[in-house]
Amino acid sequence: MNNYEKVLVALRRVIRATDLHSKRLSKNAGLTGPQLLIMRTIRDLGEVTIGTIADKVSLSQATVTTILDRLEHRNLVYRVRSTQDKRKVHAHLTEDGADILARAPEPLQEEFIGKFQSLHEWEQSMIIASLQRVANMMDADDIDASPVLDVGAVLREDGWKETKKKAGA
Known part of the structure:
Protein backbone atom coordinates (compact mmCIF):
# COMPACT_ATOMS: atom_id res chain seq x y z
CA MET A 1 0.00 0.00 0.00
CA ASN A 2 1.38 3.42 -0.98
CA ASN A 3 1.78 6.14 1.65
CA TYR A 4 -1.02 8.24 0.16
CA GLU A 5 -3.29 5.18 0.33
CA LYS A 6 -2.39 4.74 4.00
CA VAL A 7 -3.37 8.36 4.65
CA LEU A 8 -6.66 7.94 2.79
CA VAL A 9 -7.45 4.73 4.70
CA ALA A 10 -6.68 6.44 8.02
CA LEU A 11 -8.94 9.37 7.09
CA ARG A 12 -11.70 6.98 6.09
CA ARG A 13 -11.35 5.17 9.44
CA VAL A 14 -11.74 8.47 11.31
CA ILE A 15 -14.81 9.34 9.24
CA ARG A 16 -16.24 5.85 9.74
CA ALA A 17 -15.64 5.88 13.52
CA THR A 18 -17.41 9.24 13.73
CA ASP A 19 -20.28 7.95 11.60
CA LEU A 20 -20.69 4.77 13.68
CA HIS A 21 -20.72 6.72 16.93
CA SER A 22 -23.23 9.16 15.48
CA LYS A 23 -25.52 6.28 14.44
CA ARG A 24 -25.21 4.65 17.87
CA LEU A 25 -26.07 7.95 19.54
CA SER A 26 -29.06 8.41 17.26
CA LYS A 27 -30.26 4.84 17.85
CA ASN A 28 -29.76 4.81 21.63
CA ALA A 29 -30.83 8.36 22.48
CA GLY A 30 -32.45 9.77 19.36
CA LEU A 31 -29.96 12.65 19.41
CA THR A 32 -27.28 14.08 17.17
CA ALA A 62 -28.04 30.71 15.06
CA THR A 63 -27.11 27.02 14.94
CA VAL A 64 -27.70 26.61 18.68
CA THR A 65 -31.10 28.31 18.34
CA THR A 66 -32.07 25.94 15.51
CA ILE A 67 -31.01 22.92 17.56
CA LEU A 68 -32.87 24.24 20.63
CA ASP A 69 -35.98 24.67 18.47
CA ARG A 70 -35.83 20.98 17.58
CA LEU A 71 -35.14 19.90 21.16
CA GLU A 72 -37.97 22.09 22.43
CA HIS A 73 -40.33 20.63 19.84
CA ARG A 74 -39.46 17.17 21.27
CA ASN A 75 -40.07 18.44 24.83
CA LEU A 76 -36.44 17.86 25.83
CA VAL A 77 -35.66 21.49 26.66
CA TYR A 78 -37.60 24.65 27.34
CA ARG A 79 -36.66 28.32 27.20
CA VAL A 80 -37.63 31.12 29.55
CA ARG A 81 -37.09 34.84 29.09
CA SER A 82 -35.08 36.37 31.93
CA THR A 83 -37.12 38.39 34.40
CA GLN A 84 -34.11 40.62 35.11
CA ASP A 85 -33.02 41.26 31.50
CA LYS A 86 -35.76 40.75 28.90
CA ARG A 87 -33.13 40.46 26.14
CA LYS A 88 -31.83 37.20 27.60
CA VAL A 89 -33.41 33.79 27.16
CA HIS A 90 -32.36 30.89 29.38
CA ALA A 91 -32.51 27.24 28.34
CA HIS A 92 -33.44 24.42 30.73
CA LEU A 93 -33.71 20.64 30.45
CA THR A 94 -37.11 19.06 30.85
CA GLU A 95 -37.50 15.86 32.85
CA ASP A 96 -37.68 13.91 29.57
CA GLY A 97 -34.49 15.65 28.43
CA ALA A 98 -32.68 14.72 31.63
CA ASP A 99 -33.82 11.09 31.27
CA ILE A 100 -32.58 10.83 27.67
CA LEU A 101 -29.32 12.51 28.62
CA ALA A 102 -28.77 10.01 31.44
CA ARG A 103 -29.05 7.11 28.96
CA ALA A 104 -27.03 8.69 26.13
CA PRO A 105 -23.48 7.53 25.39
CA GLU A 106 -20.59 9.90 25.98
CA PRO A 107 -19.69 12.20 23.07
CA LEU A 108 -16.97 10.72 20.88
CA GLN A 109 -14.68 13.68 21.41
CA GLU A 110 -14.54 13.13 25.18
CA GLU A 111 -12.69 9.84 24.79
CA PHE A 112 -10.48 11.41 22.14
CA ILE A 113 -9.67 14.41 24.35
CA GLY A 114 -8.59 12.17 27.21
CA LYS A 115 -6.28 10.14 24.99
CA PHE A 116 -4.94 13.22 23.21
CA GLN A 117 -4.17 15.01 26.46
CA SER A 118 -2.22 12.01 27.70
CA LEU A 119 0.24 12.40 24.79
CA HIS A 120 3.47 14.34 25.15
CA GLU A 121 3.25 17.94 23.97
CA TRP A 122 5.52 17.24 20.99
CA GLU A 123 3.21 14.40 19.89
CA GLN A 124 0.18 16.68 20.16
CA SER A 125 1.95 19.37 18.11
CA MET A 126 2.93 16.82 15.47
CA ILE A 127 -0.65 15.57 15.13
CA ILE A 128 -2.03 19.12 14.93
CA ALA A 129 0.49 20.15 12.27
CA SER A 130 -0.11 16.99 10.23
CA LEU A 131 -3.89 17.31 10.31
CA GLN A 132 -3.75 21.00 9.46
CA ARG A 133 -1.54 20.14 6.50
CA VAL A 134 -3.97 17.40 5.37
CA ALA A 135 -6.88 19.86 5.64
CA ASN A 136 -4.87 22.32 3.52
CA MET A 137 -4.12 19.63 0.93
CA MET A 138 -7.85 18.93 0.70
CA ASP A 139 -8.59 22.64 0.16
CA ALA A 140 -10.48 22.68 3.46
CA ASP A 141 -8.79 25.71 5.06
CA ASP A 142 -11.83 27.95 4.63
CA ILE A 143 -14.45 25.41 5.71
CA ASP A 144 -16.09 26.46 8.95
CA ALA A 145 -15.81 23.66 11.48
CA SER A 146 -16.27 23.19 15.20
CA PRO A 147 -14.69 20.62 17.52
CA VAL A 148 -17.94 18.63 17.51
CA LEU A 149 -17.25 15.15 16.15
CA ASP A 150 -20.40 14.32 14.24
CA VAL A 151 -20.97 13.33 10.65
CA GLY A 152 -23.28 15.77 8.95
CA ALA A 153 -25.48 16.77 11.88
CA VAL A 154 -23.93 20.19 12.32
CA LEU A 155 -24.09 20.72 8.60
CA ARG A 156 -27.72 19.66 8.39
CA GLU A 157 -28.63 22.06 11.16
CA ASP A 158 -27.45 25.28 9.48
CA GLY A 159 -23.67 24.84 9.28
CA TRP A 160 -23.76 23.84 5.61
CA LYS A 161 -25.38 27.10 4.58
CA GLU A 162 -22.71 29.02 6.46
CA THR A 163 -19.95 26.94 4.86
CA LYS A 164 -21.35 27.44 1.37
CA LYS A 165 -21.55 31.19 1.89
CA LYS A 166 -17.99 31.39 3.18
CA ALA A 167 -16.75 29.31 0.27
CA GLY A 168 -18.47 31.71 -2.14
CA ALA A 169 -21.31 29.39 -3.20
Whole structure:
Protein backbone atom coordinates (compact mmCIF):
# COMPACT_ATOMS: atom_id res chain seq x y z
CA MET A 1 0.00 0.00 0.00
CA ASN A 2 1.38 3.42 -0.98
CA ASN A 3 1.78 6.14 1.65
CA TYR A 4 -1.02 8.24 0.16
CA GLU A 5 -3.29 5.18 0.33
CA LYS A 6 -2.39 4.74 4.00
CA VAL A 7 -3.37 8.36 4.65
CA LEU A 8 -6.66 7.94 2.79
CA VAL A 9 -7.45 4.73 4.70
CA ALA A 10 -6.68 6.44 8.02
CA LEU A 11 -8.94 9.37 7.09
CA ARG A 12 -11.70 6.98 6.09
CA ARG A 13 -11.35 5.17 9.44
CA VAL A 14 -11.74 8.47 11.31
CA ILE A 15 -14.81 9.34 9.24
CA ARG A 16 -16.24 5.85 9.74
CA ALA A 17 -15.64 5.88 13.52
CA THR A 18 -17.41 9.24 13.73
CA ASP A 19 -20.28 7.95 11.60
CA LEU A 20 -20.69 4.77 13.68
CA HIS A 21 -20.72 6.72 16.93
CA SER A 22 -23.23 9.16 15.48
CA LYS A 23 -25.52 6.28 14.44
CA ARG A 24 -25.21 4.65 17.87
CA LEU A 25 -26.07 7.95 19.54
CA SER A 26 -29.06 8.41 17.26
CA LYS A 27 -30.26 4.84 17.85
CA ASN A 28 -29.76 4.81 21.63
CA ALA A 29 -30.83 8.36 22.48
CA GLY A 30 -32.45 9.77 19.36
CA LEU A 31 -29.96 12.65 19.41
CA THR A 32 -27.28 14.08 17.17
CA GLY A 33 -23.84 14.89 18.54
CA PRO A 34 -24.50 18.65 18.69
CA GLN A 35 -27.87 18.06 20.39
CA LEU A 36 -26.13 15.90 23.01
CA LEU A 37 -23.45 18.52 23.62
CA ILE A 38 -26.01 21.30 23.96
CA MET A 39 -28.14 19.28 26.38
CA ARG A 40 -25.07 18.37 28.45
CA THR A 41 -24.07 22.04 28.56
CA ILE A 42 -27.53 23.00 29.79
CA ARG A 43 -27.37 20.26 32.43
CA ASP A 44 -23.87 21.23 33.56
CA LEU A 45 -24.44 25.00 33.68
CA GLY A 46 -28.06 25.12 34.79
CA GLU A 47 -29.89 28.28 33.78
CA VAL A 48 -27.83 29.25 30.73
CA THR A 49 -28.18 31.69 27.84
CA ILE A 50 -27.98 30.70 24.20
CA GLY A 51 -24.82 32.78 23.78
CA THR A 52 -23.10 30.92 26.61
CA ILE A 53 -24.15 27.57 25.11
CA ALA A 54 -22.81 28.63 21.71
CA ASP A 55 -19.47 29.61 23.26
CA LYS A 56 -19.17 26.34 25.21
CA VAL A 57 -19.93 24.06 22.24
CA SER A 58 -18.18 26.19 19.58
CA LEU A 59 -21.25 26.68 17.40
CA SER A 60 -22.92 29.86 16.19
CA GLN A 61 -25.86 31.25 18.14
CA ALA A 62 -28.04 30.71 15.06
CA THR A 63 -27.11 27.02 14.94
CA VAL A 64 -27.70 26.61 18.68
CA THR A 65 -31.10 28.31 18.34
CA THR A 66 -32.07 25.94 15.51
CA ILE A 67 -31.01 22.92 17.56
CA LEU A 68 -32.87 24.24 20.63
CA ASP A 69 -35.98 24.67 18.47
CA ARG A 70 -35.83 20.98 17.58
CA LEU A 71 -35.14 19.90 21.16
CA GLU A 72 -37.97 22.09 22.43
CA HIS A 73 -40.33 20.63 19.84
CA ARG A 74 -39.46 17.17 21.27
CA ASN A 75 -40.07 18.44 24.83
CA LEU A 76 -36.44 17.86 25.83
CA VAL A 77 -35.66 21.49 26.66
CA TYR A 78 -37.60 24.65 27.34
CA ARG A 79 -36.66 28.32 27.20
CA VAL A 80 -37.63 31.12 29.55
CA ARG A 81 -37.09 34.84 29.09
CA SER A 82 -35.08 36.37 31.93
CA THR A 83 -37.12 38.39 34.40
CA GLN A 84 -34.11 40.62 35.11
CA ASP A 85 -33.02 41.26 31.50
CA LYS A 86 -35.76 40.75 28.90
CA ARG A 87 -33.13 40.46 26.14
CA LYS A 88 -31.83 37.20 27.60
CA VAL A 89 -33.41 33.79 27.16
CA HIS A 90 -32.36 30.89 29.38
CA ALA A 91 -32.51 27.24 28.34
CA HIS A 92 -33.44 24.42 30.73
CA LEU A 93 -33.71 20.64 30.45
CA THR A 94 -37.11 19.06 30.85
CA GLU A 95 -37.50 15.86 32.85
CA ASP A 96 -37.68 13.91 29.57
CA GLY A 97 -34.49 15.65 28.43
CA ALA A 98 -32.68 14.72 31.63
CA ASP A 99 -33.82 11.09 31.27
CA ILE A 100 -32.58 10.83 27.67
CA LEU A 101 -29.32 12.51 28.62
CA ALA A 102 -28.77 10.01 31.44
CA ARG A 103 -29.05 7.11 28.96
CA ALA A 104 -27.03 8.69 26.13
CA PRO A 105 -23.48 7.53 25.39
CA GLU A 106 -20.59 9.90 25.98
CA PRO A 107 -19.69 12.20 23.07
CA LEU A 108 -16.97 10.72 20.88
CA GLN A 109 -14.68 13.68 21.41
CA GLU A 110 -14.54 13.13 25.18
CA GLU A 111 -12.69 9.84 24.79
CA PHE A 112 -10.48 11.41 22.14
CA ILE A 113 -9.67 14.41 24.35
CA GLY A 114 -8.59 12.17 27.21
CA LYS A 115 -6.28 10.14 24.99
CA PHE A 116 -4.94 13.22 23.21
CA GLN A 117 -4.17 15.01 26.46
CA SER A 118 -2.22 12.01 27.70
CA LEU A 119 0.24 12.40 24.79
CA HIS A 120 3.47 14.34 25.15
CA GLU A 121 3.25 17.94 23.97
CA TRP A 122 5.52 17.24 20.99
CA GLU A 123 3.21 14.40 19.89
CA GLN A 124 0.18 16.68 20.16
CA SER A 125 1.95 19.37 18.11
CA MET A 126 2.93 16.82 15.47
CA ILE A 127 -0.65 15.57 15.13
CA ILE A 128 -2.03 19.12 14.93
CA ALA A 129 0.49 20.15 12.27
CA SER A 130 -0.11 16.99 10.23
CA LEU A 131 -3.89 17.31 10.31
CA GLN A 132 -3.75 21.00 9.46
CA ARG A 133 -1.54 20.14 6.50
CA VAL A 134 -3.97 17.40 5.37
CA ALA A 135 -6.88 19.86 5.64
CA ASN A 136 -4.87 22.32 3.52
CA MET A 137 -4.12 19.63 0.93
CA MET A 138 -7.85 18.93 0.70
CA ASP A 139 -8.59 22.64 0.16
CA ALA A 140 -10.48 22.68 3.46
CA ASP A 141 -8.79 25.71 5.06
CA ASP A 142 -11.83 27.95 4.63
CA ILE A 143 -14.45 25.41 5.71
CA ASP A 144 -16.09 26.46 8.95
CA ALA A 145 -15.81 23.66 11.48
CA SER A 146 -16.27 23.19 15.20
CA PRO A 147 -14.69 20.62 17.52
CA VAL A 148 -17.94 18.63 17.51
CA LEU A 149 -17.25 15.15 16.15
CA ASP A 150 -20.40 14.32 14.24
CA VAL A 151 -20.97 13.33 10.65
CA GLY A 152 -23.28 15.77 8.95
CA ALA A 153 -25.48 16.77 11.88
CA VAL A 154 -23.93 20.19 12.32
CA LEU A 155 -24.09 20.72 8.60
CA ARG A 156 -27.72 19.66 8.39
CA GLU A 157 -28.63 22.06 11.16
CA ASP A 158 -27.45 25.28 9.48
CA GLY A 159 -23.67 24.84 9.28
CA TRP A 160 -23.76 23.84 5.61
CA LYS A 161 -25.38 27.10 4.58
CA GLU A 162 -22.71 29.02 6.46
CA THR A 163 -19.95 26.94 4.86
CA LYS A 164 -21.35 27.44 1.37
CA LYS A 165 -21.55 31.19 1.89
CA LYS A 166 -17.99 31.39 3.18
CA ALA A 167 -16.75 29.31 0.27
CA GLY A 168 -18.47 31.71 -2.14
CA ALA A 169 -21.31 29.39 -3.20
